[in-house]
Amino acid sequence: MTRFTNMPSTEFEVPVGLDKLLQEFTVAVLRNQPANLNLFARDYFERKCLNENEDEDYRNNNGYSDDESECESPPPEYLSKQSSRRKSVSAERYDPEADDEVEGEGRTVNPKTDEQRLKLNEAVKNILIFKALDSEQLGHVIDAMFIKEITTGDVIITQGEDDADYFYVIQSGTYEAFVNETLVFTYDNTGSFGELALMYNTPRAATIAAATDGLLWALDRNSFRKIVLKTAFLKRKMYEVFLESVPILRSLEGDEALCMYFIESGDVRVMRTVSSTRYVKTR
Template identity: 45%
Template sequence: MSRSQGQRIQVPDDLREVLLEFTISYLLEQPGDVVDYAADYFCRLRDARTTEIVYDRNTTAATPSSPEESMSREEEPPVGRFNTRRKSVFAETYDPEEDDDEGEKVVFPKSDEQRDKLAEAVANILLFRALDKEQMQDVLDAMFEKKVKAGEMVIKQGDDGDNFYVIQEGVFYAYVASEPSKEPQHIHTYNGQGSFGELALMYNMPRAATITAHTDGSLWAMDRQTFRRILLKSAFKKRKMYEALIDSVPMLKTLQSYERMNLADALAPKSFSQGDRIIKENDTADGMYFVEQGTISITVEDNGREVEVNRIGKGGYFGELALVTHRPRAASAYAAEDVKLAFLDVETFERLLGPCMQIMKRNINDYEEQMLKIFGSKSNIKDIR
């Protein structure tokens, strides 16, 4: 029986907890590849659960056979290290769809130097990658500086979340106590970069760890309300906007609904002014683009001059065939007017758009026919994308 379109899907608490455990572990360890890390994480989680079941059945405790084995087990970061948190913290999760309050824009004055340093500090933080230029300016406006001394506790495990923090400078240690009565264990070191404190604000839960300053340092902070309005609500709006964009691309209609949702989350906004070059002929392909707003001019070089061979408007896409054929860009793309694009990097392209690959390969023939009309010789035809 299918759900009606307006009916909400209730997310089970067990699923919330598992995903939250994974999110915390991922953000603390900052691995290079999220897919490989997730596969390893959930395999370890399954193995740990199997081991617990075996122990329960035998009514015995796992006793290390040697001091060396005991030390090895203590040094390995456990899966589900936060399992002792109380379950009631999931009762109030933020729902951006129901939040109609835009709130007053928060601005903390900063010097140009401070603004540049903050922009550099947040540039590589996963949470900010999906923001457009205007939203990023709101982030920079809303953050305020907080100086800390060595030994100072920034956040305490179990407390309510008040701020989200981005490290400007200094070394910070993260500690977690598996139980209130146990000594906290050092689980992560932030060495002059990174961010922390977002989970308590995203999930409306107590702090999952204690963070202390190991050295004197400086942080940029954002309060709970502003964090939710800018980051969570912006992420929600971005997904809805890109889902609508994906719906307008005929090629992508072959994707399953969950594949389209993953694609919407993976797209990154990019804006260009009229006349800007977006891709350059003969460059290595780094990804493909979907046109959200505006018009793109596609040109190829012919006898020392650039010839326009195509124009692409809203709902169109370009850059995909260089990824399919694994060749350098055979054309340049320019913004014919101010444009907004959604960018998909090459790695995500290969992972998410497999079901569309045959369609894109078939389109090569269409482009060849178009080139024949323009240049009149098949020997001169190049992949214009």
């Protein structure tokens, strides 16, 4: 940590990595344009904590140690409260930067009626992970999805499975989520589940079973990664370039930013020179 004591009797510590964390969160906000920033922030950091937990589990199982404490895992998507250990890794982590396949090339298309496409579009357009997609990319998601008829008692995913192949969007039916055989959540004719295992290549965090007959739309792992993860990566890179090109941000280059200052008392003069003209502002 960087410690500074620029004010009388006041000491602050800026954690290492805070600047990077805030930059990544800012990019995510710009990319998703959330209507409710507080809810988006909660979801964003819960998912980030989950990813760090799973990485720590992997290190522990492979002889690595880490002195940092684990983040508390979020409840939905029914995150296990126990310290789940990764049994195996059945698929490689997807690296969008290394994927040089042309967008749309070799994509999956499952035929649908106009009515089905309309219903599916309504079901997926407000799902957070699809917020970054434009209309064409969202159309690719809809093209790739296929319908699954579900019967009461069917187990859609099982907690601990490490071969997650599908992400599911509910069209109809009631579905119950169990963690360690305890009911923790019920989906009633709406919602989605299964994206975390595909995004982070982790075992399923809960068991999802059908309480009634219903219909699910399924998106396979490959399509999910090619469309959702790669699009998110490309947009993030675009916003990073954008942030780097903003003049007011570019002017911050120079001295390494090691700390943040809070004005408790007194006046501060801010000076900046642009094209031989000096601008002065006093606060």
